[in-house]
Amino acid sequence: MAVLVCGGAGYIGSHTVRQLLAAGEQVIIADNLSTGHRAALSPDVKFYACDIRDKDALKKIFAAEKIEAVFHFAAFIEAGESVIKPLKYFNNNVYGMQILLEAMVESGVDKIIFSSSAAVYGEPERIPIDERDATFPVNPYGDSKLIMEMMIRRVNAAHGVKFVSLRYFNASGAIEDGSIGEDHHPETHLIPLILQVPLGKRDHITVFGTDYPTPDGTCIRDYIHVVDLAQAHLCALNYLRNGGSSDFFNLGSGQGFSVREIIDAAEKVTTRKIKTELGDRRPGDPARLIASGAKARKILNWTPRFDDVEKIIATAWNWHSTHPHGYGD
Secondary structure, eight states: OEEEEETTTSHHHHHHHHHHHHTTOEEEEEEOOSSOOGGGSOTTSEEEEOOTTOHHHHHHHHHHHTEEEEEEOOSOOOHHHHHHOHHHHIIIIIIHHHHHHHHHHHHTOOEEEEEEEGGGTBSOSSSSBOTTSOOBOSSHHHHHHHHHHHHHHHHHHHHOOEEEEEEEOEEEOOOTTSSSOOOOSSOOOHHHHHHTTTTTSOSOEEEEOSOSSSTTSSOEEOEEEHHHHHHHHHHHHHHHHTTOOOEEEEEOOSOOEEHHHHHHHHHHHHTSOOOEEEEOOOTTOOSEEOBOOHHHHHHSOOOOOOOOHHHHHHHHHHHHHHOTTGGGO
């Protein structure tokens, strides 16, 4: 049987497809390419141009391909945009999850691995954050992810659809051979934005807030390599196949790096000076976000390989320096 990867042409989705194929899985991709890239996928992988809000299209895929499990990456992800356009996020993310789950139930597909987010926690109660902590999102993006988690939990109870929900912290880096990587339009993630300075695509990087209660005054975040994230999805699939109970898991490194530390590491990797300018704090930016990934390590048998931020940035630099315009090259 095959697995269906919804949003498989996106950043994390395409890296997960690579992991699944390497493990010998039969992979089917469904993506409307609104933010993904067909060039991120091998031409010999079966691809459906499909929006997850199109139930008829999904049911045709389920009927034709004998799908065992679904990986769901097909959500909008920009927290800032979600504040300005909340209905866009509720329509694609929440309604999209509703239609996907309806199609799964009606087609007898009973496993889903969901790409969730640390945004479900909002302002953390403690550091490191673990899965038992309260969930109070501070933006519509986080709201949508939390509602989607509630939906899969209720559908699990009512219809027996087993799930693993993976709450990512800061996805970063690229596959080591540099063949695929991160290409968002517009780009909002810190590491690729920093790397645009040595690439000559921007004059400087703005540091938003230098008066946080952290050692150097800048925000601290938990960076997890995209290949390690992808591997966690394969672990989750095997966990469900082996009868594991539906559950929620953080995916993070358990260590934090400040904005200044990331800039310093990028200068070492690129061997170039990166100009910075200081800006005001952005609303809703917590001082620290660091995950406890102990539960995923123990229960999913997940073993991240990348534990050095310079190595993570080096893989990102390998991609961006050879593809300065992303998949547009």
